[in-house]
Amino acid sequence: MREIIMLQPVLKEMIWGGSRLREEFHYDIPCDHTGECWAVSAHKNGDCMIQDGTFQGKSLSWLWQNHRELFGNVEGNEFPLLVKIIDAKTDLSIQVHPDDEYARVHEDGALGKTECWYILDCDEDATIVIGHNASSKEELKDMIDQKKWSELIKFRKISKGDFFQINPGTVHAIKGGTLILETQQSSDITYRLYDYDRLQNGKPRELHLEKSIDVITCPHEEVMISNQNTNLQHAVVYELISCKYYTVERVVVNGRETFKQTEPFMLFSVIDGSGMIDNRKVEKGNHFILPANYGDYTVEGDLELIVSYL
Missing domain, CATH: 2.60.120.10 (Jelly Rolls)
Known part of the structure; x- marks a missing residue:
């Protein structure tokens, strides 16, 4: 769908x-x-x-x-x-x-x-x-x-x-x-x-x-955090963590960028700015899901997203 x-x-x-x-x-x-x-x-x-x-x-x-x-x-x-x-x-x-x-x-x-x-x-x-x-x-x-x-x-x-x-x-x-x-x-x-x-x-x-x-874990164990980022032409994808239960990314878009949805599903939260996702207006405070087999999607505008998936 x-x-x-x-x-x-x-x-x-x-x-x-x-x-x-x-x-x-x-x-x-x-x-x-x-x-x-x-x-x-x-x-x-x-x-x-x-x-x-x-x-x-x-x-x-x-x-x-x-x-x-x-x-x-x-x-x-x-x-x-x-x-x-x-x-x-x-x-x-x-x-x-x-x-x-x-x-x-x-x-x-x-x-x-x-x-x-x-x-x-x-x-x-x-x-x-x-x-x-x-x-x-x-x-x-x-x-x-x-x-x-x-x-x-x-x-x-x-x-x-x-x-x-x-x-x-x-x-x-x-x-x-x-x-x-x-x-x-x-x-x-x-x-x-x-x-x-x-x-x-x-x-x-x-x-x-x-x-x-x-x-409670004794003694306390510190967790190593991912520090990887992917630079695209009009976006940067920062991997925050990837563990057994989820991968979480921060995505910053300035302009127009096309991404691929290859996961079972992806969760999105717009945490700053506004723009368009496949010609649908989104803004700070919006939360949505891209379902399985969605395929390529285009993000346009100046906005910041937190994206998570299994």
Whole structure:
């Protein structure tokens, strides 16, 4: 099918969210504490609707179940990827995700959660949490029991355009003043390790200390990030990461460039600028899928995209 599948994002209120999803992307947010835009998702907790075309009004999960040929007949019960934009006005909890094996056993057969972050924007002094300083599970448990959070947690400064891969077992947190695009496995499982003793509706949010300790990798392992780019006549393709679950690229187009769609399917998010894709207007904040066998496609304009595929 030579048809662009344009998606309607799902927007979610969060205790730590803000209003930048309206200000930056012109989304109709539900409130001024909107933290997440589920931009490409077939997950039951946020299933995107198809905006127009042959399948207008159908959900992405319906399309996955009923027209698998559009996704290269990839196997699996669940659509494998989920793309979000996250507006962290204040700090997210310090957390960790399980891998597929642990989630299958402990979370009713759900997928684990490997994810990656592209920093769309951040405050000048912004930081994130990635990793910890414990050398063993015993030291990890001891530091958690004694609430030595400042000694345990690894903070790092960030800048716009930075990229991070967050493998299962990695202690991590997005902190306030950060706007990111996240590409991940289609999973909504998060184990909360520490939440700064915040209250929600007068009560502390649930922590998951036992499961967190189970899955945290000790000692912390750094992930090597791809640093490859392909220069075309009117575009540059930057490979950000290629792992078992996804390949993620940043594509910058200035002019007119033709690309080939040779994957089972490809997910696109316009993160800056505007232009045309095969004579269809696209702009910052649009998210869409090019299905299997789409063939060559032409991008024209001045725009920046995050592209992901299996």
